[in-house]
Amino acid sequence: MILYYAPLEGLTDAIYRRVHREMFPGLTKYFMPFVSPSRALSFTSRQLADISPAENAGVPAVPQILANNADYFLDMARALRDAGYAEVNLNLGCPSGTVTAKGKGAGMLKDLHALARFLDRVFAHSALPISLKTRAGYESVDEFAALLDLFVRYPAPEWILHPRTCRENYRGSPHRALYAEAAAKAPFPVVYNGDVFSKADYDGFLSAFPEPYGLALGRGLAVNPALGRELMGGPPLTLQDLSAFHDRLYYEYLKHWPEHAVVGRMHGVMHYLVQALSCPPPLLRALRRSTAVQEYTDAAARLFRESALRENIRFTFPPPEGEGL
Ligand SMILES: Cc1cc2nc3c(=O)[nH]c(=O)nc-3n(C[C@H](O)[C@H](O)[C@H](O)COP(=O)(O)O)c2cc1C
Numbered sequence: 001m002i003l004y005y006a007p008l009e010g011l012t013d014a015i016y017r018r019v020h021r022e023m024f025p026g027l028t029k030y031f032m033p034f035v036s037p038s039r040a041l042s043f044t045s046r047q048l049a050d051i052s053p054a055e056n057a058g059v060p061a062v063p064q065i066l067a068n069n070a071d072y073f074l075d076m077a078r079a080l081r082d083a084g085y086a087e088v089n090l091n092l093g094c095p096s097g098t099v100t101a102k103g104k105g106a107g108m109l110k111d112l113h114a115l116a117r118f119l120d121r122v123f124a125h126s127a128l129p130i131s132l133k134t135r136a137g138y139e140s141v142d143e144f145a146a147l148l149d150l151f152v153r154y155p156a157p158e159w160i161l162h163p164r165t166c167r168e169n170y171r172g173s174p175h176r177a178l179y180a181e182a183a184a185k186a187p188f189p190v191v192y193n194g195d196v197f198s199k200a201d202y203d204g205f206l207s208a209f210p211e212p213y214g215l216a217l218g219r220g221l222a223v224n225p226a227l228g229r230e231l232m233g234g235p236p237l238t239l240q241d242l243s244a245f246h247d248r249l250y251y252e253y254l255k256h257w258p259e260h261a262v263v264g265r266m267h268g269v270m271h272y273l274v275q276a277l278s279c280p281p282p283l284l285r286a287l288r289r290s291t292a293v294q295e296y297t298d299a300a301a302r303l304f305r306e307s308a309l310r311e312n313i314r315f316t317f318p319p320p321e322g323e324g325l
Pocket of ligand 1: 195
């Protein structure tokens with residue numbers, strides 16, 4: 001089974017991807033969180049580091065572009081080709097209000113004529129093959145048939161489908177039947193994405209859709225970094241795995257980032273990892289309140305020492321009362 005790490009902006013940056021790859025090898029690709037090019041292709045130094053091939057050495061990482069301006073997309077695709085990448089992914093799925101208000105991400109699914117004009121241009125001129133990552137519609141799944149008719153016209157190497165609409169955001173359940181529809185009709189492979197958070201979810205998915213081309217996992221991997229290993233028949237996550245992953249990530253951020261940025265980032269990492277643990281509430285509170293590096297170091301060490309791994313690890317939103325970070 002082909003398994004990908006779906007992009008999680010604010011979490012799966014180059015450092016995270018490298019550490020994850022090193023400790024839990026086996027995923028076929030890591031899709032990078034989006035970059036949103038402007039006319040001058042100007043990026044912050046952290047954004048540049050994140051997409052630089054040197055920072056992604058040894059990781060099969062695919063850059064993702066969020067753009068509704070075909071020229072910006074094409075310039076960026078050229079720059080990525082020159083940097084050595086072999087594929088670029090187009091974000092047609094981001095549901096964030098600030099993104100869709102600018103007509104980007106899932107906002108591009110609203111106007112099929114404009115989307116077709118954009119796709120005609122970028123597919124005709126792109127320096128790199130363009131894979132797609134989309135939602136199943138903007139307002140309603142009734143839009144899906146027309147979207148499917150549109151996408152199948154383009155020579156995409158693959159399509160990652162998260163079958164919720166933009167309006168649904170992450171509410172309700174993904175419309176999995178739409179995945180089967182897409183896989184049956186598309187001339188290119190379709191990768192399923194959405195709410196596969198555990199081995200039980202995976203088995204449930206496979207019993208309904210026995211031969212998917214592949215799955216992209218997001219929040220499930222953020223909570224359980226060994227989820228891919230387990231789905232491929234390897235051992236499930238251990239407490240030792242989780243604390244070693246945390247410590248290695250923390251060490252790498254401390255090595256590369258200013259201290260003041262590290263604790264904030266680690267809170268973001270722990271927002272997910274604590275869902276794999278049964279933590280005494282006072283320890284969670286201490287972690288949440290930590291602001292200085294030493295405070296965080298002590299709180300995290302104590303948390304891993306005094307917590308147990310949960311029985312049925314899975315991402316839950318919102319986290320049960322008192323158990324979130
Ligand atoms: C915090 C967060 C950040 C995300 N960032 C991106 C992104 O940069 N690009 C993208 O295509 N999808 C992004 N997504 C969507 C995920 O890649 C994925 O499609 C979604 O979480 C559903 O998969 P899951 O149920 O396995 O998590 C993000 C989702 C979350 C929760």
